[in-house]
Amino acid sequence: MKIVTLGTSSAVPTLYRGLSSTALIREGDVFLFDCGEGTQLQLMRSGIRRNRIHSIFIGHLHGDHLYGVNGLMSTMHLDNREAPLNVFGPQGLLTFLHASFRTTSLKLNYPVTVREFPRGFRGRVLDETEFHVDAMPLDHSIFCLGWRFQEKPRPGVFDLERAEALGIPRGPLYGKLQNGHPVTLDDGRTIRPGDVLGPARPGKSIAYCLDTQFSERSIALAGDATVLIHETTFGPDGVAMARERKHSTMEDAARVAREAGTDRLIATHFSSRYDRKQVKKIADAARPVYENITIARDLQEIEI
Numbered sequence: 148m149k150i151v152t153l154g155t156s157s158a159v160p161t162l163y164r165g166l167s168s169t170a171l172i173r174e175g176d177v178f179l180f181d182c183g184e185g186t187q188l189q190l191m192r193s194g195i196r197r198n199r200i201h202s203i204f205i206g207h208l209h210g211d212h213l214y215g216v217n218g219l220m221s222t223m224h225l226d227n228r229e230a231p232l233n234v235f236g237p238q239g240l241l242t243f244l245h246a247s248f249r250t251t252s253l254k255l256n257y258p259v260t261v262r263e264f265p266r267g268f269r270g271r272v273l274d275e276t277e278f279h280v281d282a283m284p285l286d287h288s289i290f291c292l293g294w295r296f297q298e299k300p301r302p303g304v305f306d307l308e309r310a311e312a313l314g315i316p317r318g319p320l321y322g323k324l325q326n327g328h329p330v331t332l333d334d335g336r337t338i339r340p341g342d343v344l345g346p347a348r349p350g351k352s353i354a355y356c357l358d359t360q361f362s363e364r365s366i367a368l369a370g371d372a373t374v375l376i377h378e379t380t381f382g383p384d385g386v387a388m389a390r391e392r393k394h395s396t397m398e399d400a401a402r403v404a405r406e407a408g409t410d411r412l413i414a415t416h417f418s419s420r421y422d423r424k425q426v427k428k429i430a431d432a433a434r435p436v437y438e439n440i441t442i443a444r445d446l447q448e449i450e451i
């Protein structure tokens with residue numbers, strides 16, 4: 148899987164940082180988390196093909212996370228997109244989209260499923276063969292959902308030597324066992340998948356927590372995740388502002404990453420008051436709390 152941080156500023160864009168959006172690319176499908184203004188340009192710059200977007204997740208209805216989605220959906224219409232699109236977000240999202248499209252007399256020519264979640268919602272929003280996505284309310288100034296993208300565990304590695312030693316003939320029986328089905332041989336013996344497969348391989352997981360102040364819910368959502376993407380709007384000088392506006396400092400995010408036991412923290416959503424050097428200093432100051440912090444840049448590609 149690959150994460151591409153498309154926009155990493157908070158509230159307003161800067162010359163170097165666009166508004167919030169992060170793409171997750173898995174097996175050719177693109178999952179977009181938030182869609183601030185300018186996201187479609189960043190998608191083009193990144194080389195991500197917008198026709199591969201499978202679902203868009205809007206965490207909350209603040210403009211810096213939302214104002215790019217109607218433009219992007221309109222461009223997909225002009226692309227003559229045929230593939231269906233999911234758009235997930237809090238209640239109110241549909242009103243915003245309807246107003247945009249009605250005002251501009253746009254009738255989308257591809258199928259869109261918009262799912263709105265009421266205040267306090269938590270649960271599974273997408274369940275596919277190889278992965279699922281869960282939502283959990285965070286703690287921001289308005290209702291805000293965090294997301295967890297979770298790959299399902301894959302079956303263990305097939306042990307060829309063991310299969311041969313057991314006298315299983317090569318061919319379709321191997322495939323059946325690999326897919327978790329027992330098989331019966333010509334001599335009447337039954338072989339179970341566990342006889343030839345190693346332990347199941349756990350899937351990777353990404354937790355996305357924008358915007359929120361420090362919260363036990365973020366820790367729960369990000370439990371043992373491969374990667375936590377967390378907002379880090381402020382540094383140590385902005386603690387009071389962070390509390391007042393229900394945002395996080397870098398240290399808050401580091402605590403969430405540590406307590407959740409995640410492998411890696413991607414820090415994003417930086418206040419425009421800080422330049423790159425200051426953000427680096429802020430991250431260094433938080434590393435005693437949690438070491439593995441990646442300071443996201445716009446258009447950065449992160450393999451996981």
Ligand SMILES: [Zn+2]
Nearest residue numbers: 157158211358
């Ligand atoms: Zn924001």
Ligand SMILES: [Zn+2]
Nearest residue numbers: 207209287358
């Ligand atoms: Zn916000």
